[in-house]
Amino acid sequence: MPYDPALVRPMREEVTRLGARELHTVADVDNVLANHTGTALVFVNSVCGCAAGNARPALAQALAHPVRPSAVFTVFAGQDVDATARARSYFGEYQPSSPSMALLRDGEVVYMMHRHMIEGRDPEDIVADLTAAFEQYCGAPVRD
């Protein structure tokens, strides 16, 4: 059963304030991921404090890196259930976990940060892995 939306709202806002576009429905997901070109990060948000409590601050720091995906989307596991399942359908062989982050380039997953790569780690270590993936797959620095 989904948590009270009021309890979850701060967790959503912690991600959307970074510029991530929240996808609530299957149509939302298809509209942005079907035929997507370029790089996109999909953050699968979660209420789980064990891992998501580190994942969201790490995402914030990673997105401040000069090299980053051209688009950032988010779905909320356990809340927007259909949208999350649809997003995962774009992740190919990668198994579901939450929180997790999928980096896609031209529609293909090129890097996946699973939940087990987040649990029990400091945000700084997660940031290091994420920014290394950004540098490998996201090309030239983004100019503001």
Added chain:
Amino acid sequence: MSGHVFHPGHHELHGITVVVTMHDDRTLVGRFDQEDARGIHLLDTGIHDPATSHASREDYLRRTLKFGVKPEHPRLIVPAAQVTAITPLREIAIP
């Protein structure tokens, strides 16, 4: 930490994806929930059984590290006496 923790005060491995090595040579990979008199409670668990799998344990773990845990059992309770080792998945190194 963002402070949004809904379940403080649990076992130190609560919420951690672990590799559980069994006396019967099976390997379980799942999210540790709790331990009580019935045993170790795992969530969303995948199992490698050398008696039935074509893949070696190392290949199973290598694939799990890359693609994630394929959940075969939403909830599983393993008697502690059948367990020989519990290791966080992220600490597993496969050459």
